[in-house]
Amino acid sequence: MRKSSGLLALALLSLAGCHKNGDAGSAKLATSGVTDAMLTNASDNEWLSYGRDSNEQRFSPLTAINDQNVGQLGLEWSADLDTARGQEATPLMHDGMLYVTTAWSKVNAYDAKTGQLKWSYDPKVPREVLVHVCCDAVNRGAALYGDKLYFGSLDGRLIALDAKTGKEVFAKKVVPNDSDYAITGAPRIAKGRVLIGAAGGEYKARGYLAAYDAETGAEVWKFYTVPGDPSKPFEDKAQEAAAKTWSGEWWKYGGGGTVWDSIVYDPKTNLVYFGTGNAEPWNPGPVGRKGDSLYTSSIVAVNADTGAYAWHFQETPQDRWDFDSDAPITVADLKIGGQDKHVVMHAPKNGHVYLIDAKSGQFLSAKAFTTVNWATSIDPKTGAPTFNPDAMYEKTGKPWISLPGALGAHSWQPQSFSPKTGLLYIPANDLAYPYLGAKDWKATDIGFQTGLDAGSVAMPADPKARAGAAAATTGKLIAWDPVTQTARWTVKYEGPWNGGVLSTAGNLVFQGTAGGTFAAFSADKGSKLWSFGTQSGVIAAPMTYAIDGQQYVAIMVGWGGVYDLSAGTLANKSGAVRNISRLMVFKLGAKGVLPAIKPLAQLVLDPPAFKGTAEQAAHGAAVFGRYCAVCHGDAAVAGGLVPDLRHSGAINSPDAIRSVVIDGALQHNGMVSFKTALKPEDVEDVRQYVIKRANEDKKLGMK
Secondary structure, X not given: XXXXXXXXXXXXXXXXXXXXOOOOOOOOOOOOOEOHHHHHOOOOOOEOOOOOOOOOOOEEOXXXXXXXXXXXXXXXXXXXXXXXXXXXXXXXEEOOEEEEEOHHHOEEEEEOOOOOEEEEEOOOOOHHHHHHOOOOOOOOOOEEEEOEEEEEOOOOEEEEEEOOOOOEEEEEEOOOOOOOOEOOOOOEEEOOEEEEOOEOOOOOOEOEEEEEEOOOOOEEEEEEOOOOOOOOOOOOHHHHHHHOOOOOOHHHHOOEOOOOOOEEEEOOOOEEEEEOOOEOOOOXXXXXXXXXXXXOOEEEEEEOOOOOEEEEEEOOOOOOOOOOOOOOEEEEEEEEOOEEEEEEEEOOOOOEEEEEEOOOOOEEEEEEOOXXXXXXXXXXXXXXXXXXXXXXXXXXXXXXXXXXOOOOOOOXXXXXXXXXXXXXXXXXXXXXXXXXXXXXXXXXXXXXXXXXXXXXXXXXXXXHHHHHHHHHOEEEEEEEEOOOOEEEEEEEEOOOOOOOEEEEOOOEEEEXXXXXXXXXXEOOOOOEEEEEEOOOOOOOOOEEEEEOOEEEEEEEEOOOOHHHHHOHHHOOOOOOOOOOOEEEEEEEOOOEOOOOOXXXXXXXXXXXXXOOXXXXXXXXXXXXXXXXXXXXXXXXXXXXXOOOHHHOHHHHOHHHHHHHHOOOOOHHHOOOOOOOOOOHHHHHHHHHHHHHHHHHHHHOOOO
16 A cells, blocks of 8 residues: 555544544435435446446446347437537436436436437536636536436536436535636435546646535535645645645645546445546646655545545656546456455556555555556555656656556546456557656646646657657557456557447447447457447447346447547547537347438648748747647647637638637637737747648648
């Protein structure tokens, strides 16, 4: 168990009540609708919570669809959505109703058998908040409890709806502010409380996980993942101990450690396990950050009743690479070394599969499931990594190309564990990322606060470099044996950022792909048994349910998310895909077809001549890398979800681009004013950089 000095005793102190909330009191438990017992002992036929059961295994015992008949699977019904953004949610099904959250935090409820829309709800999230969100206007799902459906909105509200009617019960702002925080993850339920954190690890956010009363929305307890200002009293002993692992004035930058996904309530231990995000800013140099920076990039366990600290395991100390530990967590019972173990299984961004004792937090094992170069080894007793000295870019002052990179060997896309095969199915990426510390970096009140010089390490206009990067950028579905810590089988994909995974007792594994297919594989051997063209890339995870003896498989379709936004020339590695957002539901023997779509428009680069100076272009590249690339793509090559500025008419006119970037002419579309961070001359330099890039790509014959 990786704990700093003094933290071994801290677990006992915290559980004894050394927490600001002390005895948080009893919650009113649901006695009808979706109850605690139903969440703990999940029905075979329904899908009541984000990962189906309390262990978040995403395994269904249903067998009507199996490896012998899956080839007969067809489209039963589909429903187009009104949000042309990435769709990341897992649907829920209860009592014949299928519930989905969509981009911009909207909610739809359908008849799960027929696809008839029963109700819809729009929280009317202001489009301007998108500038404070790292990774698209996405939402990963909802929670059911009693007669209510709960979800978080992008602008930081916890919202409860009547599950039958869609009528709003309450909507409460639960984030400290909506300039540094957002909510994209799905809430979880624990004993009458709604658990949810917030995103914001690239801004000035201080991470936390909070529990809210399911009836009223009132906050019951909150656990901070990063200590606050040490000149003020710490909230609890856990924060006081964590502060010893920080240096500099970290609290002025929030600190990071955001809990934007990966929350699991384990009734067996009465603990809540959750993953935490990167330390903020990524680059520790400009802010003098040293030490492990707890509890960032860690798995943390707290008491479900009080939020009191139980244990933590830090997977990436001193995280300077954005190796969030927010990837989904799975709980399982395994036989390891001849002993029965109740374990937490985790495959975070940093490229290793970790096994941790669920009750004590004791480290059991870790093994890389993909290529890793930031660490040279993992200590077999403590789980501590040995850093590659070259990976410490803030110390070397040189560029570092890391495998995995900031998007992760495995990110938020859900994994699945099958008790039948004993395998963990991981949607993995081979996706490098370049790091270079920015010189004289200062924090601002808008845009990413990473401390990196993204402009200097952007993809060059060099065909060989681009071809090499493309060849090395792939994706995989890995069937991993967690006991032996080895891969049993692997399915290779053309590109990364494929969808989450579902496994079933029918010896099946389902996954959608970035290239626009939905496929089924045999769970034991990885043989491809069925596929269906989805017309759009898939990043969400499928689920399954049964009604009247008929099994259905449902999946949200809609390409988007951070990879499409920021990957530049690599965004379409899996093929030229578009966003066609819809919910698709499959059944054996169904014959449904999707409507025909028009071919993608063939854009032609026709930029004005570059008449700027080399100095302008260089400065423009730095500004673009810091403020623009996260949405408009590395090296000004967009993935398709947002406008590609190389094709924009605004680059023809200094006044036009200034009206957008400085005056906020398009703020109603989410493109807010950057006048607090940029001067008109900065914007002009960005314009010159984009013109230069457009001419370079035109010369290369790119579109």
